[in-house]
Structure formats: C-alpha cells, structure tokens
Amino acid sequence: MGKVIGIDLGTTFSCVAVMEGGEPKVIPNAEGGRTTPSVVAMSKSGERLAGQVARRQAITNPDNTIFSIKRLMGRKFDEPSVEYDKKLLPFKITKAPNGDAKVAMGDKEYSPAEISAMILQKLKTDAEAYLGEKVTEAVITVPAYFNDSQRQATKDAGKIAGLEVLRIINEPTAASLAYGLDKKEEETIAVYDLGGGTFDISILELGEGTFQVKSTNGDTHLGGDDFDQRVMDWLCNEFKREQGIDLRQDKMALQRLKEAAEKAKCELSTVQQTEVNLPFITADASGPKHLSIMLTKAKLEQLVMDLVEKTIGPCKQALDDAEKTVSQIDEVVLVGGQTRMPLVQEKVKQFFGKEAHKGVNPDEVVAVGAAIQAGVLKGEVKDVLLLDVTPLTLGIETLGAVATPLIPRNTTIPTSKSQIFSTAADNQPSVEIHVLQGERPMAADNRTLGRFMLDGILPAPRGMPQIEVTFDIDANGILNVKAHDKGTGREQKITITASSGLSKEEVARMQREAEAHASEDTQRREEIEAKNSADTLAYTAEKTLREHKDKIPAELNQEVEGKIAAVRSALQGSDVAAIRQATQELNEAMQKIGAAIYQQQPPPPPPGGEAPPPEGEPPPEKGEDEGTVEGEFREV
Amino acid sequence: MNQEETEELNGEAEAETAALADAAQLKQALAEAQEKAEANLAGWQRAQADFVNYKRRAEREMKESREYAIGALVLNLLPVLDDFERALAAIPEEEAQMSWMEGIQAIERKLRATLEAQGVAQIKAVGEPFDPHVHEAVMQAPGEEGMVVEEVEKGYQLNDRVIRPAKVVVGRGDEE
Numbered sequence: 001m002g003k004v005i006g007i008d009l010g011t012t013f014s015c016v017a018v019m020e021g022g023e024p025k026v027i028p029n030a031e032g033g034r035t036t037p038s039v040v041a042m043s044k045s046g047e048r049l050a051g052q053v054a055r056r057q058a059i060t061n062p063d064n065t066i067f068s069i070k071r072l073m074g075r076k077f078d079e080p081s082v083e084y085d086k087k088l089l090p091f092k093i094t095k096a097p098n099g100d101a102k103v104a105m106g107d108k109e110y111s112p113a114e115i116s117a118m119i120l121q122k123l124k125t126d127a128e129a130y131l132g133e134k135v136t137e138a139v140i141t142v143p144a145y146f147n148d149s150q151r152q153a154t155k156d157a158g159k160i161a162g163l164e165v166l167r168i169i170n171e172p173t174a175a176s177l178a179y180g181l182d183k184k185e186e187e188t189i190a191v192y193d194l195g196g197g198t199f200d201i202s203i204l205e206l207g208e209g210t211f212q213v214k215s216t217n218g219d220t221h222l223g224g225d226d227f228d229q230r231v232m233d234w235l236c237n238e239f240k241r242e243q244g245i246d247l248r249q250d251k252m253a254l255q256r257l258k259e260a261a262e263k264a265k266c267e268l269s270t271v272q273q274t275e276v277n278l279p280f281i282t283a284d285a286s287g288p289k290h291l292s293i294m295l296t297k298a299k300l301e302q303l304v305m306d307l308v309e310k311t312i313g314p315c316k317q318a319l320d321d322a323e324k325t326v327s328q329i330d331e332v333v334l335v336g337g338q339t340r341m342p343l344v345q346e347k348v349k350q351f352f353g354k355e356a357h358k359g360v361n362p363d364e365v366v367a368v369g370a371a372i373q374a375g376v377l378k379g380e381v382k383d384v385l386l387l388d389v390t391p392l393t394l395g396i397e398t399l400g401a402v403a404t405p406l407i408p409r410n411t412t413i414p415t416s417k418s419q420i421f422s423t424a425a426d427n428q429p430s431v432e433i434h435v436l437q438g439e440r441p442m443a444a445d446n447r448t449l450g451r452f453m454l455d456g457i458l459p460a461p462r463g464m465p466q467i468e469v470t471f472d473i474d475a476n477g478i479l480n481v482k483a484h485d486k487g488t489g490r491e492q493k494i495t496i497t498a499s500s501g502l503s504k505e506e507v508a509r510m511q512r513e514a515e516a517h518a519s520e521d522t523q524r525r526e527e528i529e530a531k532n533s534a535d536t537l538a539y540t541a542e543k544t545l546r547e548h549k550d551k552i553p554a555e556l557n558q559e560v561e562g563k564i565a566a567v568r569s570a571l572q573g574s575d576v577a578a579i580r581q582a583t584q585e586l587n588e589a590m591q592k593i594g595a596a597i598y599q600q601q602p603p604p605p606p607p608g609g610e611a612p613p614p615e616g617e618p619p620p621e622k623g624e625d626e627g628t629v630e631g632e633f634r635e636v
Numbered sequence: 637m638n639q640e641e642t643e644e645l646n647g648e649a650e651a652e653t654a655a656l657a658d659a660a661q662l663k664q665a666l667a668e669a670q671e672k673a674e675a676n677l678a679g680w681q682r683a684q685a686d687f688v689n690y691k692r693r694a695e696r697e698m699k700e701s702r703e704y705a706i707g708a709l710v711l712n713l714l715p716v717l718d719d720f721e722r723a724l725a726a727i728p729e730e731e732a733q734m735s736w737m738e739g740i741q742a743i744e745r746k747l748r749a750t751l752e753a754q755g756v757a758q759i760k761a762v763g764e765p766f767d768p769h770v771h772e773a774v775m776q777a778p779g780e781e782g783m784v785v786e787e788v789e790k791g792y793q794l795n796d797r798v799i800r801p802a803k804v805v806v807g808r809g810d811e812e
Contacts, residue, residue, distance in 0.1 A: 021686055032797070049768065055770035060776055060806045132689055254787055255774055255803065280722035288726045465745065 002209045004166060005127050005380045006370025009116060011070040012196050014038050015367035016123045018131065019375035024368040025177070026361075029126040033362055036126075041065040042106035062090040064105050068197075071114040071220075073157075073298045074150030077101045090239035105114070113153045115489035117160035124161055126365040133395075138163040139374040141366050144170040144202045144213040156309070166377050171209040172202035174369030175335045179357045182209050187330040190318075192348055192356070194311065195336035201315050203329075205324040217314035222307065223307055224265075230303045231261040236278060238293050245282055245289060253281050257291075268297045269340050274351035280338040301343045308347050332356040337363050390415075391507045394479065397434035397443035400528035406471045409439065413448040420486075422463045426573055430455035431467055433483045435496065439510035439514030441525040445518065447510070453494040454483040462539065527576050534583040542589055551597050556589075563589045676695040703755075707794050710756055714792060714800055717751070719743045721790075758790035772801040777809030 005027070008015040008228075013035040017026045041054035042064045049057065058065040068089060068327055073391065077083050077095035086093050092104040102109045130133050142154050145522060151168050158165035169177075172191030176460045186207045193200040195327045200218040204211045235257055236247050240555050267274045278291040298583075319326065338344060360368055390413060395405035398421065406417050411588045423431065430453050435470050438446030458463050466486040473479050482493040514521075541564050545557060563586040570582040723746060731737055759770045761784045767772060770791060771784060779785035784804045791802025 021683070043768075053768045055755065057766070059773040060766060060782075060811040064795060132692065255788060279719045280726055283726065287728070359811070454749075526641060 001133060002136050003136050004139060004374035005124070005135055005601050006174075006367055006372070006374045007120065007123055007138050007140045008141070008364075008367035009070065009119065009140055009157075009170070010035075010038055010195070010366075011068055011198060012038055014119055014123060015364050017367040017371035018127065019371050019378075020287060021149060022375075024371040024375075026364050026367060027127045027130045029123070030129065036119070036123060038070065038119050039065065039067045040069070040105070040115050048104065050118050056492050061094065066091050066103055066110075067258070068116050068425050069103070069112050069115040069322065072101045072103065073116065074112070074147065074153035075101045098595055108456045111153075111296055113156040115158055116154065116157035119457070120157055120161035120163060124163060136162065136321070137162055137166050137374075137378075139169060139370045139377065141169055141171045141174045141370050143200060144172050144216045145200075146170075146594070154227060167373060168368060170202070170211070170213055170334070171200070171366050172204055172213070172216075172333070174366045174373065175333045176206070176211060176331075177202060177369035177372045178360050178365045179331075179333055181206060181333070181357075182211070184331075185459050188214075188324055188328050189331045189333060189353060190315070190329050191333045191335060192311070192315070192334035192339065193218075194338040194344060196338070197221065199311050199314065201311070201318045203318050203324060205322075214324070215318045217318040217321070218570075219310065222310060223336075226266065227338060227341075228258070228262045229263055229266055229303050231300065232257055234299075234303055235261060235291070235295075239281075239291050243289050245469055247282065247291075250282055255536060264295050265300065266340075268295065268300050269329055269342060272297050279452055297342075304343070308341075308344055311344075312347065312351055326351065326353055329354070331362065333365075334358060335362050336364050369416060390477075391475060392437050392510060393439055394449075394473075395446075396469060397432075397436060397482075398423075400532050401443045402525065402528050403436045403438070403441055403443045403446050404471070405483055407473065413473045413477065414475045417472060418468050418470040421467045421469055423457065423465050423467075424462055425457035426461050426463065428465075429457050429459070431457065431483070433469060433481060433494075434479050435479075435494065437539055438510050440517060441521045444529075445513075445517070445521070449479065449496045450481070450489060450494045452481075452483075452492050452494045454485060454490065456490045457485055458487055460487075461543075473617055527574065530576050530579050530583070531571060534567050534571055534579050537583055537586055537590070538564050538571075541586060544590070544593060548593070548597055551600050552593055553596060560586070560593060562590075654749045685778050694773050703795050704797060706754055707797070707799050710751065710754070710792070710794060713751070714790075717744075717747060718729065718789060720747065755795040756799075759793055759798070759802045761787040761804050766804065766806045768801075770798055770801055771804045771806075773806045774803045775805045776808045779805075780808050781807050781809030783807045 005008045005017055006017045006024070014037075015026060015035045017024050019025075028034050033052065036051040038053040039051065039054040039058065041049045041057060043049055043057065043061065044064075052063060055067075057541050066111065068085070070548065071085050071089075072082060072093065077093070079160045080564045082093065082101050085167055094104055094109055094334060096100045096102045096109075096111065100111065102113060104110075105115075114185045120140075120630050123140075127194050138158055140154055140158055142151055151481060152169055156167045163615055171193065172189075175191050175193070176189050181187065185205060186205075189204040189206060189211075191200075191202045191204065193202070198218065198220050199222045201213045202216045206212075232254075240246050247257060250622070256278055260278055264274050273294055273296040276291065276295055280288045281291040301334060317331075329352050332348060332352045332354060334348065337625065339356075339362050341346075345356060345358070363585055365599060388409055390409055390411050393409045394407040395403050398404045404419075407417055421431070432451060432453050433451040433453045434443065436443055436446040437449050437589070440446050449583050457467075463472075468484045468486055471479065471485070474483070479496040480493060481496070484491045541560055545552065545560060549557070563582070567579075567582040567586050570579045573579075721744070724741060728738060759769060764771075764784050765783050766782050770793070772791075774788055777785055783806070784802075786805035786809045787802055788805060789800075790804040791798065792800050
C-alpha cells in the first residue's frame with residue numbers, strides 16, 4: 001500500500017508534500033529545491049526537460065519551452081483569456097479539432113493536460129526517489145474558480161503521469177486544512193493568496209467539516225514580480241541620478257540588479273534597512289562605477305503601497321459576492337511568498353480586522369494541505385492514531401532518596417525502558433521499588449504511583465546483584481513496572497492504571513513547582529551525590545584494607561583508617577564542602593595503597609580467587625556477615 | 637400427536653433458534669474483531685514501514701547535510717568572490733604593476749584556494765556545449781549554435797552538486 005502525495009500544481013511553481021508519521025512533509029526535488037518551476041521543454045536534441053533545468057534553457061529555446069500552462073488548462077482556443085495569453089506567451093498556441101487550446105513543442109502538438117503531466121511526472125519521480133517507494137496516487141489542488149473542464153483536464157494530467165487522482169481540491173481549502181481549520185465549527189474563512197504573478201482572494205464557508213467556496217476574486221496579473229520590478233526601477237533611477245548612467249541599457253548590469261532587488265525586498269521583511277551593494281556594476285570613460293544604495297523598509301513600502309492597495313478592491317468584491325460583511329469573517333489565511341511582507345500582513349489585518357494565520361511556509365501551505373487531505377483519504381490521519389506523550393517523568397527512588405528517571409517527560413507512548421540497579425548494602429536481601437512521577441530530583445517531592453518489594457536476593461556484596469527494572473507504558477497510558485533479579489530469576493511487578501494518574505491541573509502544578517524549585521533541588525541533589533560517593537569510597541576503602549591487610553604497611557593502614565573515620569564523621573553532618581574534602585583526602589590515601597600493593601605484586605598471572613562470580617550464579621557467601629541493612633537504604 | 641409433544645417440539649425449536657441467533661451474533665463479533673485486527677495490523681505495518689524508511693532517509697540526509705552543510709554559506713560568499721574578480725579585471729593599467737596590487741591579488745587567490753579545499757569547484761562554461769543542468773542561459777548572441785560564448789557569472793559546484801549554475805550567453809548559430 002503506497003503513499004498518497006499532495007501536489008500544488010501552480011502556474012509558475014509546483015510543490016509536493018506527503019504525510020509521514022502523522023505530519024505533513026514537503027518533498028525536496030532532485031536538485032534540492034522545495035518548489036519546482038512549472039516549466040517543460042523539448043531540447044534541440046529532442047530531450048524532454050522539466051522543472052529547474054527546463055527553466056534554465058528557456059531563453060535559448062523559447063519556441064519549445066512551455067510555462068504558465070495552467071492558464072490554458074481546460075480552455076477553448078477562442079476564449080478571451082486565451083486570446084489574451086496568446087499575446088503574452090512566447091510559444092505557439094494552436095487549436096485542436098474539438099476547439100481546445102493546444103501548444104506546440106518540438107514538432108508535435110500537446111494538450112495542456114499532457115504538458116502538466118510532464119510536470120507531475122517530474123514531481124512523482126522525485127517523490128519516489130525521496131520516499132524510496134512507488135507512488136501511484138495523489139491529491140491535486142486547483143484554483144477555486146476552476147470549472148469542470150479545467151478540473152477534468154487536471155485529473156487527466158494526473159492519469160497521463162501515472163497517478164490516480166483520488167481527489168481534486170481547491171487551493172484555498174487546502175490552505176485552510178494546513179491550519180487545521182476543518183476541526184472548527186461553522187466558520188467563514190478568507191484566503192488571501194498573493195504569489196509571484198497572481199492574486200486570488202476566496203471566501204469559504206465551513207460547515208460539518210466540509211468547505212464550500214462562496215466567492216472568489218483576484219487579479220491574474222499582480223504578484224511579487226511586480227514588487228521586484230518597482231524596486232529595480234527605483235534603483236535604476238537612483239543610480240542615474242547619482243552617476244548619470246542608465247543601467248537599463250546594460251543587460252549584464254540589469255541581470256545583477258534584478259537579483260539584488262529581489263534579495264533586498266526579502267531582507268526588508270525582517271530588517272529595517274539594507275544596502276544594495278553591487279561594486280563594478282558598470283564603467284565609463286572615468287573608470288569603474290559602483291552601485292551602493294541604502295534601501296529602507298519605509299521606502300520599499302512607499303514604492304509598492306499602491307500594489308498592496310490594489311488587492312483590497314477584489315477583497316471587497318469577494319465579500320459582496322459572498323454576501324458577507326468583514327465582521328462575519330472568522331479566520332484569515334495567508335498564502336503565497338509575497339504575504340511574508342509585513343506591509344501586506346498589516347493591510348490584510350486592517351481590512352479584515354483580525355490577525356491572519358501564519359506559521360506554515362506560505363509557498364508550501366497549499367501542498368501541505370493537499371498532503372493532509374491525502375492522509376485523510378488514506379485513513380492515516382485518524383484521531384485514534386494520534387500518539388500521546390507522558391506528561392511527567394517516571395522513575396524510581398534510589399540511594400539517598402533521589403528520584404532516578406527512567407522515562408523522561410514528553411516521551412511518545414507506547415514505550416518501554418529498562419535499567420540495571422543494584423543493592424546499597426552488603427547482603428541486602430530485598431529491594432523496594434518505589435515508583436515516582438514528577439520532575440523534582442528528590443523522591444519525596446514527587447508523587448508516589450506505587451511501591452513493591454523484590455525479596456529473595458542472595459547475600460552478596462553491595463553493588464553485585466543485578467536487578468533489572470523495566471517500565472512499560474502501553475498506548476492507553478497503563479504503566480507496568482517490573483523488577484527482575486538476574487541472579488535468581490525472581491520477579492515482582494506492579495500495574496498502575498491511567499486512572500491513578502493526574503489531572504491536567506495537577507500536571508501543570510507539578511511542572512510549575514519543578515521550575516520554581518530548580519536551584520534548591522540541584523543543590524540538594526549535589527549534596528546527596530557527594531554523600532553517596534563518599535559512602536561508596538569509605539566502603540571500598542574498608543574492603544581493600546580487609547582484603548590486603550598483609551600487603552599494606554601498618555602506618556599506611558592507620559592513615560587510611562583515620563581518613564575513613566573522618567569521612568564517616570563528615571557524613572553525619574550535612575556540610576557538603578567538608579564531605580568533599582574528606583572524600584578527596586581518603587582518595588589520595590587510597591592511591592598510596594594501590595601503589596604499595598602493586599610494588600609487591602609478583603608478575604602475572606594474577607590471583608584468580610578474587611574474580612567476581614559469573615552472572616546468573618549466586619555470589620559466594622562470605623563469612624563476615626555484617627548483617628543486613630535493609631530499610632536504611634530504600635533502594636536497589 | 638398430543639398437546640405435550642407439540643409443546644416439547646416448540647421448545648426445541650426455540651432453543652435452536654436462540655442457538656442460531658447466538659451463533660450469528662458470535663460470527664458477527666468475530667468478523668468485526670477480525671476486521672479490526674486487520675486494520676490494526678495494517679496501521680502498525682504502515683507505521684513500521686514509515687519508521688524504517690524514515691530512519692534510512694534520516695541517515696542519508698545526515699550524511700548529505702554533513703557534506704553540503706557549507707553549501708548555504710558558500711552560496712552567500714560567491715557574490716563576494718564575483719566582486720573580487722570584477723575588481724581585479726578592472727585594474728587600471730598604471731596600477732597593475734604596483735606591489736600593493738599584487739598583495740590584493742594574493743588575497744583573492746587565497747579565498748579561492750580556501751573554497752576549493754572545501755570541495756567547491758568552478759563549472760566550465762565558455763567553449764562548452766550549453767547544458768541546462770549546470771548552465772543558465774541569460775541571453776543569446778551571435779556565435780556557434782548551442783555553445784556557451786560568454787560567461788556572465790561563474791557557476792560553482794560543491795562535491796558534484798551544482799550550488800549555482802553558471803549564467804551564460806549561448807550562441808544563436810549566426811556569425812557576427
């Protein structure tokens with residue numbers, strides 16, 4: 001069962017997206033771009049080109065390079081709009097026997113659906129390369145004003161490209177889906193789409209999860225390109241005023257200027273001013289000339305103000321046609337790259353009286369919506385499949401009443417995690433598993449979910465037994481905690497149902513508390529850690545002295561014993577610095593022991609008697625039973 | 637047939653009907669459960685497949701992003717390199733021999749060498765057949781048809797990937 005892709009088949013650019021793990025994702029093309037030019041060409045050698053590559057060769061091959069084919073989709077040769085486009089488009093438009101418009105490319109004629117299919121084919125191939133699987137089904141978007149024959153032509157294009165078109169959806173509907181507006185109650189939505197070359201405004205009505213287009217309006221020849229042109233004209237005029245040279249006469253210079261104008265326009269969406277800096281732009285008898293002009297955001301806005309205002313008329317008309325007033329509009333959605341401009345956003349807000357939805361890349365929002373629709377059709381976007389997360393960290397209590405996390409908060413469930421723990425004292429016969437929930441480092445500050453004992457641990461030095469603790473949360477949030485003694489195979493477990501969890505408010509409160517107490521908690525945790533490591537070192541030191549009594553010089557033995565006593569007494573108090581100091585001193589003394597032992601050590605083989613028992617076998621009983629210290633350390 | 641027998645028969649028939657109804661219910665419940673199991677299996681398999689594919693791609697992307705991480709930076713640096721070249725191409729003759737100018741030229745060479753060491757390579761243009769995979773045609777001019785006759789802006793690739801196509805003038809086929 002393959003994936004269904006969502007395609008925004010645009011006039012100048014197309015974009016493809018897919019649902020992946022419940023999230024829409026834009027698929028980059030083979031060249032690495034997130035959008036693909038809607039351009040197709042037949043090279044002089046008869047090679048068919050699509051996308052970026054076709055666009056790059058357009059100027060050398062104007063008769064056989066087809067762009068803006070969307071303007072001809074499902075149209076008759078004699079329609080007024082086609083009459084108009086014939087003057088604008090450099091390739092040859094012909095009349096099919098049935099009256100449809102066709103285009104000539106190479107020495108053949110193609111229907112607009114066939115040309116669109118070549119673009120779709122390119123998107124399909126790149127999507128397959130990206131996904132690593134065949135793609136056979138798609139959802140394709142069309143403008144809301146497309147009529148039946150235009151929609152049918154789009155569907156045919158899909159079929160020719162080897163795609164079963166599961167559904168044709170309107171572009172404004174797709175954009176609304178991308179913002180999840182279908183989940184809302186009855187609403188009226190305005191979709192404002194200002195792209196590179198066209199402007200569309202659509203008024204949609206949402207009822208019971210379906211969108212209905214109430215009206216559309218727009219301007220088929222207004223877009224970001226006009227904005228760029230304004231900036232370029234201004235730069236040319238400024239340069240002429242300063243240097244007396246008209247750059248419009250210099251094709252090379254114009255090329256650089258065009259790119260610089262677009263770049264400056266984009267930059268001014270986020271900064272207040274930018275320098276258009278083109279050194280050596282041209283030269284005259286007196287030497288090279290440099291273009292260096294400061295463009296401010298205010299100046300840019302002044303240059304394009306009338307273009308932005310030109311979009312308001314169609315907005316008013318669309319409202320009228322939909323028989324709505326501005327106050328009846330509940331949501332505004334922005335589509336198209338030019339809507340990134342703060343002035344555009346401001347004007348839209350001013351007209352509709354509310355903030356527009358932003359956040360999804362306006363160049364990709366339509367494809368994203370198409371992918372969401374594809375996911376719904378394929379049953380992938382089901383609420384039941386929405387994965388939950390654990391709101392709070394889950395863990396157990398360990399030595400020193402510390403909360404040790406096993407599953408951190410915001411982990412997607414179902415999930416499971418195990419960790420090996422051990423005993424805190426020699427010959428400890430049982431461990432208590434205290435299951436905790438919360439963000440605080442100390443066990444007492446967190447919520448107890450449950451506790452149980454695992455007993456029957458065979459006598460062994462501390463740290464030797466291996467107790468595996470496993471946390472497992474299923475999709476319903478039910479937590480199973482299991483403790484397993486790897487030595488004896490004994491096992492105990494507890495099940496904590498979701499109902500014993502916390503309400504939303506409690507979760508929020510616990511998270512707040514964790515933040516509020518962060519610094520004192522860290523301090524306490526450090527204190528415990530210092531105590532734990534001091535205790536471990538004292539224990540190791542005592543053991544070493546016992547085991548190597550004969551190899552250690554008496555005075556060193558005495559010194560170490562003194563240091564151990566110092567650590568033990570420091571542990572009675574809670575002065576962290578004193579504990580650390582005593583630990584440090586003991587550590588240094590211990591190193592002397594190591595040196596003394598190794599000096600006497602005969603060459604290998606080393607004695608085998610001290611090797612730890614292999615895993616799974618009970619450790620040997622030792623004569624010197626210090627008695628169990630159960631209860632003193634709660635933990636494994 | 638007496639009354640009693642008939643009743644008994646009726647009773648049996650009722651029990652049978654009830655048993656049949658039970659069986660039908662169970663069958664339906666089974667069918668529903670099977671359907672649900674299938675749907676769940678399909679969902680799980682799809683999620684699993686998604687994950688495997690995602691992992692594979694994430695690894696690939698990680699590798700690519702390591703290789704091409706500098707691509708965006710290089711792309712923004714290229715105009716500086718272009719300007720450098722333009723400046724050096726416009727050295728006034730009387731200044732060309734100054735040792736100060738030699739120093740500036742050395743800086744340009746150093747910048748270029750640094751980029752080359754990172755895997756940035758210049759795309760061949762003038763004299764090559766026009767190839768839209770690496771060249772972008774900005775104009776046509778007299779010259780051999782389909783050949784690049786002039787380079788307006790240099791193109792560069794980074795480890796075999798085109799980061800900026802060369803902007804070129806392509807021959808129209810007619811001689812000057």
